[in-house]
Amino acid sequence: MSLVIWAEGRLVGAGEAAMSAVDHGITVGDGVFETCTVLDGRAFALTRHLARLARSAAGLGLEAPDEQKVRDGVAAVLQEAVRSGGAFDGRLRITVTAGVGPLGSHRVEGAQTVVVAAQESVMAPESRSVRSPWPRNERSAIAGLKTTSYAENVVALAHAKAQGADETILPNTVGDLCEGTGSNVFVERDGELVTPLLDSGALAGITRQLLLEWGAETGLPVREARVGELPFAVLDEADSGDVQLVLTSSGRNVQPVTWLDGTEVAVGEVSAEARVLFEKLCRERIDP
Template identity: 55%
Template sequence: MNPIVWAGGTLREPGEPVVAATDHGFTVGDGVFETIAVRDGTPFALSRHLARLAYSADRIGLAAPDGAAVRDGVAAVLEAGGGAVTRVRVTLTSGDGPMGSARGEGPRTLVVTGVDAPKPRGCRAVRAPWKRNERSALAGVKSTSYAENAVMVEFARSKGADEAILANTYGNLCEGTATNVFVERGGEVLTPPLASGCLAGITRGLALEWGVRAAIPMRVAAPGELPMSVLDEIIAGEAHLAVSSSTRGVQHVSNLDGHDLAAGQLLRKVSAAYELAAERNPDPAVPSRR
């Protein structure tokens, strides 16, 4: 199917231009976005995605979009898709701007796109030779400035993989280019802390909540508790690895740096608990901030 596009408060025709050539999101990547899985015709965890979109916008100095308008756009895209849409993307940019880093005064650009994209069947990963800067101005922001991730995915593809796993500048395990990571080690499941520079993934957060509720021993690791060398333990079969994202769920990493990996039993339970809870609750409440 052709992508279904909603912009400027209305559905657009296939191929119709919706973004100006001088839009700052296009010229310098000045924007934020969310990718939302669609389960049985329903955008999964939409409230949490919109909350993170508002957080990311605030982090880069943009006013959050009107939540009702975004919901209207998502609903219009799903209705137009007639049940075929499996993934929705919401993109917010600072709008028209000059040919430089400084923003202009133009209105923001808000676009909702729906596509029929298959869920990745598995994950084959490699270690990235680059590091995530946990002190970056964009650390923890779902930004459209995604070129470094694109470079790393192309590196992974050149190695026969589809995801690259990164360390941060301290040499600790951080995240994938588009995923969070979970490690089964020593009878429990650990995930790097947000202080590592990783994104506060929607699936990561829900997997932690629902996994603990299912009595699975899992927690956020302490800073420095998961050095990048834990990947050597995983290759040796002493630990296990999974990735998580809105489109993957919690997914076993079947191959790392060319080595086939066995699935961890606890990680299997985390994945199953996540899928079961997601079926029961398609729009989990947004946690209160204290």
């Protein structure tokens, strides 16, 4: 798969040094990032992703990223990707770190580091998921922020992959359904799709929000849960076939879960409609 990387104003090779060894993003994970879907060489929902990038930076206490600098990096990467490979579908990652800093957690204010990378990829039509043995801390200082401090997700996802899955679904600390390591989750029950409230600790996913908006626009029954409506135990109902599950993210769009902890799960009718709706509108509305 082709990989194009832009770091601080220049294109670099995958094996080429592009950041300081004492960049705070490397030493302590002090940074934020966004991942966009790329459709025919264009970044989907880029404006929304850049707005969330700024919100995450503010949540970490970082200065707002230089949006024009980020957009320049995105343009350079996508131009090179199309030039070298023609039609380009995949994903694009924008990373902004606190820049060069001390070896400890203390931050020195200064220039940030911006890296943009794009790689060809193909979305799987469905997911094989497992329940996570670890909860998401909805009271964490970084709850709801998309930061480069991703070790918890790496461990949880490795645990899932060891069981033949591609995602793991997490509860929060009070036993409510929360999210996946890199996705939001929707539960189909009684003819509607319902997703946990952001108060659960879940990330405010771009795909999640668009599905809620486009569902309301087209009459598809999609909504946020009421308080206490989605305990983590709702996943037990998937085993019996009483509910179905969907994951949403920039790497998945709207993706039904067809296997949960070794048990086949049917695709719900509303879930299937939601997937078709999103696939259609995301290509018609490249920057909604």
